[in-house]
Amino acid sequence: MDTKADNLDVESAVRERYSSASRAAEASLCCPVNYDTQYLEAIPAEIIERDYGCGNPARDVRPGETILDLGSGGGKICYIAAQIVGAEGRVLGVDMNDDMLDLARRHRQDMADKLGYDNVEFFKGRIQDLALDLERFEEQLRSNPVDSTARWFEAEGIADSLRRNSPMIASDSVDVVISNCVLNLVRESDRRQLFQEIFRVLNRGGRAVISDIVCDEPVPQHLRDDPKLWSGCISGAFVEHEFLQAFEQAGFYGIEIVERQQDPWAVVEGIEFRSVTVRAFKGKQGPCLDHHQAVIYRGPWKSVTDDDGHVLRRGERMAVCEKTFRLYSTEPYADSILPVPPVTPVAASDAEEFDCHGGAARDPQITKQRPDKSLDILPGSCCCGPGEC
Numbered sequence: 054m055d056t057k058a059d060n061l062d063v064e065s066a067v068r069e070r071y072s073s074a075s076r077a078a079e080a081s082l083c084c085p086v087n088y089d090t091q092y093l094e095a096i097p098a099e100i101i102e103r104d105y106g107c108g109n110p111a112r113d114v115r116p117g118e119t120i121l122d123l124g125s126g127g128g129k130i131c132y133i134a135a136q137i138v139g140a141e142g143r144v145l146g147v148d149m150n151d152d153m154l155d156l157a158r159r160h161r162q163d164m165a166d167k168l169g170y171d172n173v174e175f176f177k178g179r180i181q182d183l184a185l186d187l188e189r190f191e192e193q194l195r196s197n198p199v200d201s202t203a204r205w206f207e208a209e210g211i212a213d214s215l216r217r218n219s220p221m222i223a224s225d226s227v228d229v230v231i232s233n234c235v236l237n238l239v240r241e242s243d244r245r246q247l248f249q250e251i252f253r254v255l256n257r258g259g260r261a262v263i264s265d266i267v268c269d270e271p272v273p274q275h276l277r278d279d280p281k282l283w284s285g286c287i288s289g290a291f292v293e294h295e296f297l298q299a300f301e302q303a304g305f306y307g308i309e310i311v312e313r314q315q316d317p318w319a320v321v322e323g324i325e326f327r328s329v330t331v332r333a334f335k336g337k338q339g340p341c342l343d344h345h346q347a348v349i350y351r352g353p354w355k356s357v358t359d360d361d362g363h364v365l366r367r368g369e370r371m372a373v374c375e376k377t378f379r380l381y382s383t384e385p386y387a388d389s390i391l392p393v394p395p396v397t398p399v400a401a402s403d404a405e406e407f408d409c410h411g412g413a414a415r416d417p418q419i420t421k422q423r424p425d426k427s428l429d430i431l432p433g434s435c436c437c438g439p440g441e442c
Contacts, residue, residue, distance in 0.1 A: 092133040095167045097160050104129040106233035107286070107328035108264025108312060117141040118228040121254060123180040124148055124235025128157030131173050132164055134231070140170035145222065147178045149187065176221050180232070181239055181247040183254055184216035222254045230254065230261045234328070237266050237289040248303035255335040258383075261305065264312075264330040267293040272324060287319065290326050297331060305333035306360045307385045332385070337361060341374035342404035345395035347415035348373055348381050364412040365390075372415040374407040393420045 086109055093101060104127055111133045114120055120134045125146025135144045148154050157175050165171035177187040193211045197204065230251050239247050251261050268290040282288035291299070300308045311332050317325035337360070350357060350365035358364050365371050370393055373381070381390040396419065 088133065092136050095136065095164065096129060096132050097163065100127045100129050100132070100156065100160060103127050103156065106130065106264065107266055107314075107318065108233055108330045109133075110231035110233060110262040110264050110330060111137060113260070113262040113311075113332060114138060114229060114231070119143045119226065120145065121183075121222060121227045121230045122146045123230065123232035123251070124238070125157060125175060126150070126153045126235075128160065128173070128175065130231065130233050131157065131175070132160075135164070135173045136168060138172065140168075140172060142172055144173045145227070146173065146175040147180055147183065147222070148175070149177060149179050151177070178221050180235065181243040181250060182216075183222040183250045184220040185212055186215060186219070186221035189215055189219065189221075224253050225256050227254045228256055228259050230259070230263075232263045232265070234265055234286055236263060237286050237291060239289070241289075244299065245302075248299050252303045252305065252335055257336045257338075258334070259336075260332055260334045261300070262311075262330065262332050264328060265296065266290045266318065266326055267296050267329050269293060269325045269327075273322070276321065282321075287321060287326060293329065296329070300331065300333040301360055304338065305335060306337040306380065308333040308360065309385055334385070337376070337380060339376055341376060341407040341409045342401075343372075343407035344375040344378070344399040344404050345397070345415070345419045346373055346375060346378040347371060347393040347395075347420050348378065349391040349393060351389050351391060359386075362410045366414075370415045370417065370420060372407075372413045374409055375404065377409065395419050 086106060088109055092111075106126075106129075109130075111130050114134045114137045116137065116139050118138050119142065120131075120138060122131050122134065122144065125131050125148045128146060131144045131146040135142075138144060146157060148157070154175055154177055161171070161173060161175070164173065178185060179187070190212055193215070194208060197207060197211065199205050199208050236244075236247065255261065266286045269292075271292055272288055272290060276282055277288045279288055297308050297310070309332055310329055312328075312330040314327040314329070317327045319326040347370040348365065349370055350367050352367045354367065356364055356366045361377070363371070363373065363377060378392065380386065382392055393415070
């Protein structure tokens with residue numbers, strides 16, 4: 054539902070403030086963040102001084118990965134990530150602010166010379182519309198200026214064609230989407246699309262690592278109607294639990310808070326605003342097929358429920374489908390889960406549909422390593438094969 058905040062020119066307020074901040078540092082736009090100094094040494098002081106963020110999602114980046122930074126600003130996080138992913142990796146930055154893009158781009162060659170490789174590229178675009186390259190769209194508009202409603206409809210068609218045929222960021226093309234204090238700057242009516250776009254561009258098995266400002270209770274309307282508070286990361290802050298719900302609604306799994314600021318960064322009318330970093334994974338989509346697998350939840354909780362409604366009771370062999378069995382073998386679940394494969398593997402052609410919401414335990418006869426009821430192995434007996442004891 055639209056609010057007055059949506060009717061405000063939020064994008065103009067954000068663009069004007071960050072254009073100013075690209076020319077002179079503005080301390081009120083950032084939270085204190087500790088970055089690894091070894092990566093900062095190569096980055097020009099101009100970029101470091103005019104960087105505005107509230108976390109360090111680059112800590113979750115790994116060598117060789119393709120990284121997408123939403124709201125890349127002056128390029129600091131991109132240039133940190135570039136050093137981590139190395140020459141085999143790739144870093145893409147997306148920002149809609151021309152001044153910030155200019156700041157990031159004019160140091161690109163210098164950074165490439167320092168690192169010995171050029172693996173960073175910056176695009177002009179809106180983070181809630183990652184398919185539309187605004188610079189390519191602007192090129193088209195110069196040849197087809199909008200001076201009538203007919204030309205306006207034509208421009209919309211051009212934009213749709215660019216999204217479809219030449220997407221700025223292709224679907225399933227990125228290993229990690231990162232962002233540092235930018236999602237809260239997007240107006241509320243665009244936020245569902247924003248999370249859908251993050252999900253779209255990630256590879257299956259990819260992850261989003263997002264640092265942003267959240268609040269402990271809803272921001273009242275009179276604060277949301279203030280463009281300066283929007284551009285200052287206050288009015289647009291997500292209520293903390295709703296921030297995590299947005300990932301869930303977009304189809305992510307394994308959603309967790311990996312970092313949370315203990316003391317609030319700001320307090321306005323008694324509402325606390327603080328930084329959190331959330332990590333979430335893509336890849337749970339697909340059919341649920343029964344391969345007779347089970348998992349045991351280690352604890353310490355008596356039971357837990359995942360994003361798909363699987364209930365895992367501590368210490369029990371819980372029945373899961375083959376897809377969930379694989380997901381539980383990787384982060385963020387692997388340390389809490391013991392995999393229990395079946396005695397006899399089930400061929401893919403024989404696997405039947407599985408009810409992932411049943412919460413049923415798996416019959417031990419299916420996963421028992423030695424299901425022969427006539428077999429007795431007592432302590433001290435040799436249960437190994439020839440030459441193995």
